[in-house]
Amino acid sequence: MPETTRHAFQEELTELESQALAGLDMVVTTLERTMEALQQQDVELALMVVQDDDRIDGRYLEVHQGILSLLARQAPVATDLRLVAALLDVIKHVERMGDQCVNIAKTIPLTGHEPPVVPELLGTLLEMGRHVAAMIEQAKRAFCTRNVELAEDLVSRDDAVNRMHREAFRIALEAGEDVDTREWAMMMLGVGRALERMGDNAVDIGEQTAFIVTGLFREFTDASRPAPVS
Amino acid sequence: MNPQEAKEMTSEPPATTRGRFGREQGAATATPVAGPQQAGHRVTVGELNAYYGEQHAIKDLSIDFEPNRVTALIGPSGCGKSTLVRCINRMHEEIPGAYATGKVMVDDTDVYDSRVDVVAVRRAVGMVFQKPNPFPTMSIYDNVAAGLRLRGAKGSHLKERVEASLRGAGLWDEVKDRLAKAGIGLSGGQQQRLCIARTLAAEPEVILMDEPCSALDPIATLKIEELIDELKTKYTIVIVTHNMQQAARVADTTAFMLSGELVEHADTEKMFTNPDDDRTEQYVTGKFG
Amino acid sequence: MSAVPATTAFAPISGARRRKDQFMRGLLAAGTIVALIPLVLVIYYLLKRGLGAISWHFLSSDPTGNFLGDPGGIKSAIFGTIEMVALASVIAIPVGVGVALYLTEYGKDSRFASAVRYFVDVMTGVPSIVFGLFIYITLILSGNVGTFAGWKGSIALALLMLPIVTRSAEVVLLLVPDHLREAALALGAPRWRVVSRVVLPTALPGLVTGSLLAIARAAGETAPLLFTAAIVNGTTFNLGDRMNSLPLQIFTDVGQAQDRLVARAWGAALTLVMLILLLTLIARFVSRRSRLT
Numbered sequence: 001m002p003e004t005t006r007h008a009f010q011e012e013l014t015e016l017e018s019q020a021l022a023g024l025d026m027v028v029t030t031l032e033r034t035m036e037a038l039q040q041q042d043v044e045l046a047l048m049v050v051q052d053d054d055r056i057d058g059r060y061l062e063v064h065q066g067i068l069s070l071l072a073r074q075a076p077v078a079t080d081l082r083l084v085a086a087l088l089d090v091i092k093h094v095e096r097m098g099d100q101c102v103n104i105a106k107t108i109p110l111t112g113h114e115p116p117v118v119p120e121l122l123g124t125l126l127e128m129g130r131h132v133a134a135m136i137e138q139a140k141r142a143f144c145t146r147n148v149e150l151a152e153d154l155v156s157r158d159d160a161v162n163r164m165h166r167e168a169f170r171i172a173l174e175a176g177e178d179v180d181t182r183e184w185a186m187m188m189l190g191v192g193r194a195l196e197r198m199g200d201n202a203v204d205i206g207e208q209t210a211f212i213v214t215g216l217f218r219e220f221t222d223a224s225r226p227a228p229v230s
Numbered sequence: 231m232n233p234q235e236a237k238e239m240t241s242e243p244p245a246t247t248r249g250r251f252g253r254e255q256g257a258a259t260a261t262p263v264a265g266p267q268q269a270g271h272r273v274t275v276g277e278l279n280a281y282y283g284e285q286h287a288i289k290d291l292s293i294d295f296e297p298n299r300v301t302a303l304i305g306p307s308g309c310g311k312s313t314l315v316r317c318i319n320r321m322h323e324e325i326p327g328a329y330a331t332g333k334v335m336v337d338d339t340d341v342y343d344s345r346v347d348v349v350a351v352r353r354a355v356g357m358v359f360q361k362p363n364p365f366p367t368m369s370i371y372d373n374v375a376a377g378l379r380l381r382g383a384k385g386s387h388l389k390e391r392v393e394a395s396l397r398g399a400g401l402w403d404e405v406k407d408r409l410a411k412a413g414i415g416l417s418g419g420q421q422q423r424l425c426i427a428r429t430l431a432a433e434p435e436v437i438l439m440d441e442p443c444s445a446l447d448p449i450a451t452l453k454i455e456e457l458i459d460e461l462k463t464k465y466t467i468v469i470v471t472h473n474m475q476q477a478a479r480v481a482d483t484t485a486f487m488l489s490g491e492l493v494e495h496a497d498t499e500k501m502f503t504n505p506d507d508d509r510t511e512q513y514v515t516g517k518f519g
Numbered sequence: 520m521s522a523v524p525a526t527t528a529f530a531p532i533s534g535a536r537r538r539k540d541q542f543m544r545g546l547l548a549a550g551t552i553v554a555l556i557p558l559v560l561v562i563y564y565l566l567k568r569g570l571g572a573i574s575w576h577f578l579s580s581d582p583t584g585n586f587l588g589d590p591g592g593i594k595s596a597i598f599g600t601i602e603m604v605a606l607a608s609v610i611a612i613p614v615g616v617g618v619a620l621y622l623t624e625y626g627k628d629s630r631f632a633s634a635v636r637y638f639v640d641v642m643t644g645v646p647s648i649v650f651g652l653f654i655y656i657t658l659i660l661s662g663n664v665g666t667f668a669g670w671k672g673s674i675a676l677a678l679l680m681l682p683i684v685t686r687s688a689e690v691v692l693l694l695v696p697d698h699l700r701e702a703a704l705a706l707g708a709p710r711w712r713v714v715s716r717v718v719l720p721t722a723l724p725g726l727v728t729g730s731l732l733a734i735a736r737a738a739g740e741t742a743p744l745l746f747t748a749a750i751v752n753g754t755t756f757n758l759g760d761r762m763n764s765l766p767l768q769i770f771t772d773v774g775q776a777q778d779r780l781v782a783r784a785w786g787a788a789l790t791l792v793m794l795i796l797l798l799t800l801i802a803r804f805v806s807r808r809s810r811l812t
Contacts, residue, residue: 006516075475077502077514215504321705326628353707363702367720380708380716425702432706 009074013083016066020087023059023094024140024205028133030056030101031198035129037108038191039122041115046108049101056098063091082215086208090143093201097136100194100201107187116181121188124168128195131161132202139205146213151206155220161199168192270297271337271435271466273318273355278332280313280322280490287313288330289490295436300458300467302481302498304474306513310490311470315438318468319355320348336436353381356434360441362421364413364428371409373424377431391431399427400457419450426457437461439469443476455480474514478502486510565789572786582752582768582783590779593787595754596768600794602756603669603748603764604738607676611737612730614677615684622685623692624714636689642682648742650678655746669755669762672748676737683736687729691722724805731802735795741766765791 030049037045067084070076076084135157142150169192172185203220211217273295280288288310295301303311316322317330320341334341341351364373372379374392392409396402401423405416413424422442429437439458443451458467458480471477477484478498485495486509494507505511512518576592583591618635626632654675659666695718703713719726749761750771765787772784 005518009516077474077478078505078511080515081503319705321701324701324704349707349709351707352705357705359698359702359705361698363696363698365699365702365717365721367717367723376703376716377706380703380706380712382712428702428706 006074009070009076009080012066012070012074013076013080016063016070016087017083019059019066020063020091020094021140021144023056023063023091024136026056026059027094027097027101028136030098031129031133031136034101034104035126035133037105038129039126041108041117043109046105049105053098053102056095060091060095063087079212082212086143086212089208090205093205097198097201100198103194104191107191110187115184116178118171118175118181118185118188121168121171121175121185124164124171125188125191125195128161128164128168128192131157131164132195132198135161135199135202136205139202139209142206143209146209148210148213151209152220154203154206158199158203161196165192165196270299272297272335273436273466273468274333274335275314275318276333276335278314278317278330278334280310280317280330281328282325283327287490288317291332291487291490291492293485293492293495295466295468296483297466298462298464299482300462300469300480301495302477302484303468303470303487304472304477304484304513305487305493306518307472308489309487311487312440313490314487315357315440315468315470318436318438319352319357321352321357323348349381353432354434355436355438356429356432357438357440358422358426358429358442360444362418362425362445364416364421364424366412366414368413369410370405370413370416370424373413374427374431377428381432395427395431398430398461399423400453400460401427417450419446419453422446422450422454423457426454430461434465436466436468439467441470441472444472451476474502486513488513565785565792568782569785569787569789572782573789577783577786578790581754582763584752590777590783591752593765593768593783593790595752595763596765596787597790598754598756599669599748599763600738600765600791602758603673603676603744603762604734606670606673606758607680607737608730608734610673611677611680611733612684615681615733616688616726616730618681618685619688619692620714620718622689624710624718639682639685642678643686646742647679647740648745650675651743651746653678654743659747667747667749667761669748669758669760672744672762672764673758675743675747676740679740679743680733680737683733684730687732688722688726691725691729692718694725695721724808728802728806731798731805735798735802738795738798739766739791741770745770765794 030052033045034049036042037049067088070084135154138150138157139154141147142154169189172189175181175185207218207220210220275291275293275295278288278291279286291310291314293314303314305311313322318334318336318341322328322330330342332342336351336354339346341355364370365376368376371392374395375388377395378388378391393402393406396405401420404420405411405424414421416424422445426442443454446454455476458469461467462482469477469480471480481498483495484498484501486493486501486505486507488509494501494505494510496505500506501510502514505514578592578597579594580592581595582593583589618639622632622636626635654671658671658674699717699721700713703717704710708716744764744767748764748767750767751761751763753763755762769784769787769791772780772787775781
């Protein structure tokens with residue numbers, strides 16, 4: 001007699017969680033590669049990122065199907081049910097973040113062979129990328145350990161990302177020497193927005209962590225909601 | 231309410247069909263098809279203790295059953311949920327050596343009050359059992375009419391009451407052409423609905439169900455669950471069930487019992503998405519039980 | 520045998536086991552036959568010796584008491600048996616069923632109920648002659664209520680029937696499933712209505728069967744009637760009179776020197792067996808309609 005009943009069910013649920021969280025690892029790797037491609041203006045690396053998104057989509061489908069199957073066969077309730085609902089949400093965010101990386105990667109070949117580079121702007125974006133990658137890892141750790149404080153901390157990190165985004169915007173506005181440069185700067189703003197969105201996705205994953213633990217869904221304060229004036 | 235009021239209530243003969251628990255004289259009401267009361271009836275259990283001889287089966291249990299709602303009682307085997315419902319209609323004391331102390335209020339009458347007639351309690355609080363038990367010597371008609379005849383009702387209005395009860399149990403269309411046939415000739419699900427019709431014929435205020443679907447196939451189960459959903463508009467229903475999915479489908483509120491105690495009682499949705507007590511969590515997710 | 524696969528999943532039945540099976544079957548068959556032989560012999564003799572004596576005259580005329588000439592028939596004996604057994608049944612069956620109802624519905628496991636059960640069991644073992652003696656001493660020798668009479672025989676028979684009826688009724692009543700009683704109680708029926716409307720109707724076929732078997736038993740009893748009903752020749756419908764009965768008629772006739780009287784005894788015995796057979800057949804028919812057994 002196994003120590004806990006529903007042994008097979010628990011194993012299945014744990015497996016689904018690892019698969020979903022592994023998706024987050026895949027996203028971090030993809031983001032790092034994308035940032036590298038951006039820095040080196042490496043067209044081939046960018047192409048690889050676009051193609052590898054299939055793997056992330058595949059992971060999404062796998063987890064999604066696994067959850068449907070679990071719901072149909074095992075009728076999870078209470079904490080198990082909240083976990084399953086959260087996993088559906090997480091894997092959706094994983095897929096979105098993968099798509100954001102693709103959007104970033106796609107700007108690289110477009111910027112032509114030797115695009116004009118505004119070092120300050122590029123530097124800010126790379127910094128954003130590093131921040132966001134760290135945020136995703138933190139979100140994953142928080143989810144894994146069901147640590148609500150760690151999840152809530154993501155909000156302040158997201159604030160930093162948003163600050164950098166506004167900074168990038170300011171730089172881009174002033175980068176106005178010639179048409180090519182301006183064009184490049186505009187494209188880079190697209191990159192900034194994609195990164196900012198990824199940061200929001202990471203915060204959303206943090207909200208799911210809080211949901212599992214408390215059973216209540218609460219929006220953390222983030223860029224979409226200004227913090228209340230105390 | 232003070233003893234004086236209670237005494238008055240129990241000594242006067244019932245003025246309306248809404249009979250109270252006084253000692254009834256003679257045959258029951260002669261009014262024509264009086265439908266069951268529309269107003270809801272609340273059941274409040276206060277500090278109930280139930281015993282089987284030395285064994286203390288229910289410990290200081292207090293719970294409220296809201297009017298016109300379905301409340302499910304869940305819990306592992308032996309936790310006392312069947313004992314609890316049997317205390318509500320005082321069937322518990324029919325077991326030799328079994329007794330209970332405490333209060334069970336149906337609206338504002340304590341069914342354990344010494345002036346209350348236990349037979350009258352059972353007319354107001356009906357019960358459906360796990361195994362369908364139509365009376366084998368009686369036809370379908372007689373089985374439903376037994377709900378009335380066993381309490382001494384006579385008269386020509388029985389026919390309408392029988393039809394109303396069979397309709398109420400969702401069985402009329404299936405049996406209207408064979409009312410004289412034996413009750414035990416029906417399928418399991420139909421027999422259970424026949425027992426429900428029989429209970430409805432007695433015009434109860436509260437209906438207790440002790441695992442009513444355990445012996446039935448899934449389709450018959452679903453039919454009865456739908457029936458419960460309709461019945462709750464007129465009656466207050468308490469259902470004991472081993473099947474958590476059934477509790478989740480059918481009940482408005484769910485109460486979890488363990489070892490004779492009430493652990494948690496909340497809206498069904500909350501019990502199954504975010505219960506407060508850890509033991510409830512463990513039980514509903516199947517980690518024990 | 521190449522048709523048989525080399526490795527079969529199940530081992531075939533061994534010769535030793537087959538032989539043992541045959542031996543046991545044979546043993547049981549032999550035992551059954553041995554048990555049946557006396558029964559067959561009894562029936563054979565009854566028919567052989569008694570069939571000849573039966574005629575319309577035999578059944579419709581009273582014993583005349585004449586030593587010579589026409590000995591008469593057994594009409595008074597037949598009627599006597601029927602009358603006395605009928606009265607005994609009217610006494611014993613309601614009381615017996617009543618006691619059984621008390622034991623199953625009200626007394627259950629109480630001390631008093633257990634004591635009653637014990638006494639009933641003891642009574643089933645009391646020799647039937649003791650009942651006869653008891654009535655003889657209390658109702659005849661005491662002189663208060665006169666001498667031999669049909670109704671006194673009935674009482675003796677009733678005492679005999681009572682424990683039999685009670686025992687079989689209790690068994691049948693216990694077979695009524697408890698959940699039927701529960702269902703009736705839960706509908707708000709007082710216990711007496713539960714008994715009268717649910718328990719008794721459900722148990723009825725079994726109760727009837729048990730009663731018929733008790734009647735059949737009483738019809739054949741001789742000893743209780745020896746000291747209570749006496750042997751008379753005339754048919755009477757007054758239970759206050761002395762009354763004839765089949766067992767007593769057989770008892771008297773068998774010891775006589777006259778062959779025709781002995782033949783009458785055999786005829787009476789056959790009649791009695793036929794009567795009891797009839798009752799038993801009715802009992803079986805009724806029991807087949809029961810939903811409990």
